[in-house]
């Protein structure tokens with residue numbers, strides 16, 4: 066199992082940013098998700114975030130909503146999410162789960178943390194869990210030996226940034242813009258400033274997500290962040306492909322472009 | 330605000346806070362319920378709204394302005410109406426209606442909307458967005474936006490747009506943009522998701538004018554305080570009309586704003602039973618209902634810990650109700666707390682029971698209620714039979730039924 070600490074130490078030694086890819090479990094199908102994530106790793110992703118499909122993804126834009134809807138429609142459950150993590154972790158990528166809070170709350174924090182660790186997962190990203198409410202999850206995660214990643218945003222005050230980074234282990238997720246997930250023409254202008262502000266409160270790696278989708282954007286973000294997070298752009302490649310094989314090829318192509326980008 | 334002549338509202342009326350020992354803590358928690366489960370990006374906006382509201386509720390000028398709008402624009406105070414012919418079906422108990430249907434725009438939603446629209450101005454924001462189910466909150470928001478010169482975008486599930494088409498037309502006429510939401514169940518819950526997505530992207534100039542007492546802190550507290558006038562008035566009016574407090578209060582519960590609005594001023598009156606009626610839809614066994622408090626479990630939805638209709642893995646289960654305003658799988662955290670403390674009791678009313686009460690009130694009293702409110706009326710009929718002929722029941726008639734004519738025409742083959 067590859068840890069986040071290993072990934073960021075290695076990327077740093079290589080003088081580059083880490084590449085982090087996101088894909089919901091169960092998309093385009095239960096087995097297909099493992100195949101797509103494996104293609105992402107083959108192409109150069111160091112870390113994979115497996116999304117836990119949730120009925121009310123209020124932080125997500127149309128592309129991820131569409132993928133998640135398909136995953137739920139084909140019956141993807143938490144057991145499938147864990148199975149996907151297991152499959153992806155075998156590739157050697159550090160594998161996280163990205164999820165809204167309610168599914169973990171309902172499944173049981175300790176149970177989820179334990180099951181995720183057993184599946185080879187190294188942590189979670191929980192976008193709607195704020196430091197005020199995160200106590201039980203941090204405790205359960207520490208108990209299972211997995212990392213807890215939370216988000217800072219351009220609107221975050223210094224006090225909020227401090228509270229968030231104090232709850233984080235592994236890395237800090239900096240949302241590049243005020244908005245939902247989805248590839249955009251340009252990365253938010255606020256991202257660099259946010260990364261700098263975040264660094265003044267922590268020595269953890271700071272990774273930037275939301276709106277990144279091209280090699281050029283990845284290179285730009287890699288200029289100031291420790292990791293570049295790409296989700297919707299990968300999903301779009303799968304959605305737009307006429308069949309599974311060309312989808313995988315297209316994902317590999319984007320992955321290679323992004324991997325070159327993070328190497329500046 | 331002690332000497333404002335002819336006022337219907339005082340600082341104490343608005344800020345129910347501290348008066349009844351039923352305040353959320355600094356994290357917006359009612360017991361274990363409430364709080365904030367939202368993207369970090371929205372936390373500063375929620376903090377800003379909370380801070381401005383704390384200032385506003387203690388500002389005499391703000392209270393005066395709100396009060397003025399309630400009286401001269403919304404039509405407050407609303408009257409009480411006793412309905413003896415309707416009550417014959419309730420075992421002879423006295424039934425008295427609080428007539429929120431007589432407010433401008435036709436439902437209790439206007440109270441909260443006017444308060445938050447004024448707050449929007451204080452926040453220096455020029456745009457309001459809102460979700461709507463029945464369309465009443467959307468209409469009220471579009472109305473206040475027109476009045477105060479705010480840009481207005483309303484998110485409404487595509488299914489609701491169809492069953493409340495009249496209200497869609499009203500909102501458009503009032504100058505609002507109505508965005509039909511076509512994902513998920515295409516009802517209120519999905520409209521809320523979409524409104525949050527808009528808010529996070531446009532928060533610098535936009536206030537999310539939330540329509541019920543659900544959602545992240547401070548919405549449950551703010552919406553309650555602005556709706557609280559219903560019960561404050563009703564309590565005074567009941568004492569004037571009957572010389573005593575009612576034995577029980579009945580209100581419909583969707584997100585819970587009209588119910589908390591009428592309950593809150595009575596929380597300290599231990600002799601007054603508080604009954605909330607949720608949408609039982611096609612019945613519990615059918616699985617097609619919105620029995621959030623009575624059949625749901627504790628979870629997180631739309632930023633708040635509360636009772637939720639969800640499966641064993643925390644996926645929201647779609648609700649069903651003939652009334653769009655009650656068709657919601659979550660509920661305000663204060664109701665969750667009132668349920669668990671036992672201060673209020675919650676029950677289900679099926680579509681059929683609600684429609685029967687709907688037509689009964691029309692035929693016996695000449696009042697066409699909203700289908701949402703008809704759930705409270707049906708509840709009052711049951712309650713009357715239970716409590717006996719000596720009992721007096723106060724019902725929150727939260728809205729009028731004009732918007733429901735399409736549904737009624739289909740249901741009754743009119």
Ligand SMILES: Cc1ncc(COP(=O)(O)O)c(C=O)c1O
Nearest residue numbers: 465583584585586587654701728
């Ligand atoms: C007339 C009326 N009553 C009740 C409701 C339900 O909302 P709440 O439970 O917040 O009062 C609505 C919502 O649209 C409504 O229009």
